[in-house]
Amino acid sequence: MTLRNASNFLGQCFASRRSDYTARALRFTSGYATSSPLKFRDYGQPNSNCYGSGYSKQMTTSCATLSQSIQEDQSPSNMLVDSFGRFHNYLRISLTERCNLRCQYCMPADGVELSQKSQLLTSAEIVRLANLFVSSGVDKIRLTGGEPTLRKDIEEICFQLSSLEGLKTLAMTTNGLVLTKKLPKLKECGLSLLNISLDTLVPAKFEFMTRRQGHERVMESITAAVEHGFNPVKVNCVVMRGINDDEICDFVELTRKREINIRFIEFMPFDGNVWNIKKLVPYTEILDKVKQRFEGVRRLKDHPTDTAKNFSIDGHRGSVSFITSMTEHFCGGCNRLRLLADGNLKVCLFGPSEPEAVQLELLILELLEPESW
Numbered sequence: 001m002t003l004r005n006a007s008n009f010l011g012q013c014f015a016s017r018r019s020d021y022t023a024r025a026l027r028f029t030s031g032y033a034t035s036s037p038l039k040f041r042d043y044g045q046p047n048s049n050c051y052g053s054g055y056s057k058q059m060t061t062s063c064a065t066l067s068q069s070i071q072e073d074q075s076p077s078n079m080l081v082d083s084f085g086r087f088h089n090y091l092r093i094s095l096t097e098r099c100n101l102r103c104q105y106c107m108p109a110d111g112v113e114l115s116q117k118s119q120l121l122t123s124a125e126i127v128r129l130a131n132l133f134v135s136s137g138v139d140k141i142r143l144t145g146g147e148p149t150l151r152k153d154i155e156e157i158c159f160q161l162s163s164l165e166g167l168k169t170l171a172m173t174t175n176g177l178v179l180t181k182k183l184p185k186l187k188e189c190g191l192s193l194l195n196i197s198l199d200t201l202v203p204a205k206f207e208f209m210t211r212r213q214g215h216e217r218v219m220e221s222i223t224a225a226v227e228h229g230f231n232p233v234k235v236n237c238v239v240m241r242g243i244n245d246d247e248i249c250d251f252v253e254l255t256r257k258r259e260i261n262i263r264f265i266e267f268m269p270f271d272g273n274v275w276n277i278k279k280l281v282p283y284t285e286i287l288d289k290v291k292q293r294f295e296g297v298r299r300l301k302d303h304p305t306d307t308a309k310n311f312s313i314d315g316h317r318g319s320v321s322f323i324t325s326m327t328e329h330f331c332g333g334c335n336r337l338r339l340l341a342d343g344n345l346k347v348c349l350f351g352p353s354e355p356e357a358v359q360l361e362l363l364i365l366e367l368l369e370p371e372s373w
């Protein structure tokens with residue numbers, strides 16, 4: 001089977017329920033209904049989970065909007081379109097499980113259990129797999145982790161990925177700790193969008209939240225990213241009640257003179273983090289605080305696949321957004337797939353734990369004859 005045929009086959013797997021792969025993928029997605037963060041609360045409308053028996057009106061509406069926008073944006077044929085009509089053209093690739101921070105909301109103090117190096121994808125494998133996805137319709141790739149900048153071959157990976165025909169956007173989400181020096185080369189190698197995570201403007205609090213030092217370096221990397229012309233630089237800020245919710249307006253103030261997009265993110269539960277509903281600050285509460293302090297807060301038109309609700313503020317060069325995974329999910333417009341550092345594929349962020357997920361390796365073996373590699 002040629003690579004092209006293989007990618008067509010991959011597309012068909014997504015488009016129909018016929019193959020075993022799709023059956024497994026659908027089982028994963030429907031797993032969302034039981035592992036969804038929404039079950040923790042009755043936020044949103046009843047029946048608002050997107051999978052399982054409650055295939056809601058809200059979902060149907062979002063999908064209708066999504067199909068319309070796909071027709072306007074591009075013609076995906078039937079590749080990577082799931083049975084809800086969602087076109088999965090956005091691949092997130094986790095380059096490593098390792099991280100140089102230990103954010104309380106993300107991982108335990110001791111870190112996560114790491115796979116053996118031999119089990120992790122090499123850069124050549126990442127590029128081959130990405131090529132397969134891109135020839136099936138993926139046009140946006142985001143490098144993430146763990147911390148993607150810890151990967152020694154990050155520049156080479158960026159260069160190879162950005163050269164893939166059909167890829168429009170190569171993005172990265174990083175904690176910014178070791179970014180500044182790498183920025184010029186990364187840009188040269190085709191990185192086009194940058195999201196940097198920063199949850200506090202107070203150095204001591206940074207140390208508490210991340211269990212590591214380095215606040216100044218992250219601040220520097222945001223400035224450097226703006227100077228290198230990344231526009232907008234998105235700053236991801238996970239809001240936790242009693243920890244950093246007193247800094248919301250200080251963060252918004254950063255957008256007055258700089259073209260950065262501050263994104264307030266609702267705190268989500270993951271295995272091993274310290275999630276507690278009392279620490280969740282719903283976005284409506286954050287928005288109220290912003291509106292009380294700043295005049296002319298206006299909702300912008302979002303793309304149906306956006307994770308964020310976007311707002312401009314009169315007189316500010318930058319903008320403010322809210323990622324409302326917990327109180328108003330955006331699953332109806334979901335266009336994401338995840339390739340994990342060990343080669344597993346995850347079709348939903350809240351899918352089952354990695355060992356149960358689809359072994360991409362097996363899929364590839366089904367798809368490709370050895371000589372295609």
Ligand SMILES: Nc1nc2c(ncn2[C@@H]2O[C@H](COP(=O)(O)OP(=O)(O)OP(=O)(O)O)[C@@H](O)[C@H]2O)c(=O)[nH]1
Nearest residue numbers: 144171173195234236265268306307323325336349
């Ligand atoms: N529920 C859900 N939340 C997601 C998903 N991807 C990202 N998020 C949320 O969005 C936050 C920011 O993620 P990023 O890595 O910056 O990616 P992104 O939001 O896709 O970035 P853009 O492409 O710039 O919109 C994460 O912390 C999550 O809270 C997803 O697939 N599902």
Ligand SMILES: C[S@@+](CC[C@H](N)C(=O)[O-])C[C@H]1O[C@@H](n2cnc3c(N)ncnc32)[C@H](O)[C@@H]1O
Nearest residue numbers: 105106145146147173174175197236266267268
């Ligand atoms: C998992 S990190 C990986 C990339 C990189 N290490 C970083 O921190 O930017 C990707 C994004 O997920 C966010 N995140 C991690 N745990 C979260 C949680 N429990 N709730 C909401 N967002 C979370 C981080 O703030 C970051 O913006």
Ligand code: SF4
Nearest residue numbers: 099101103106146175
């Ligand atoms: S959020 Fe990013 S920086 Fe923080 S511990 Fe998780 S992977 Fe590391």
Ligand code: SF4
Nearest residue numbers: 330331334348349350
């Ligand atoms: S938006 Fe996130 S939680 Fe919803 S279906 Fe997509 S990956 Fe899963």
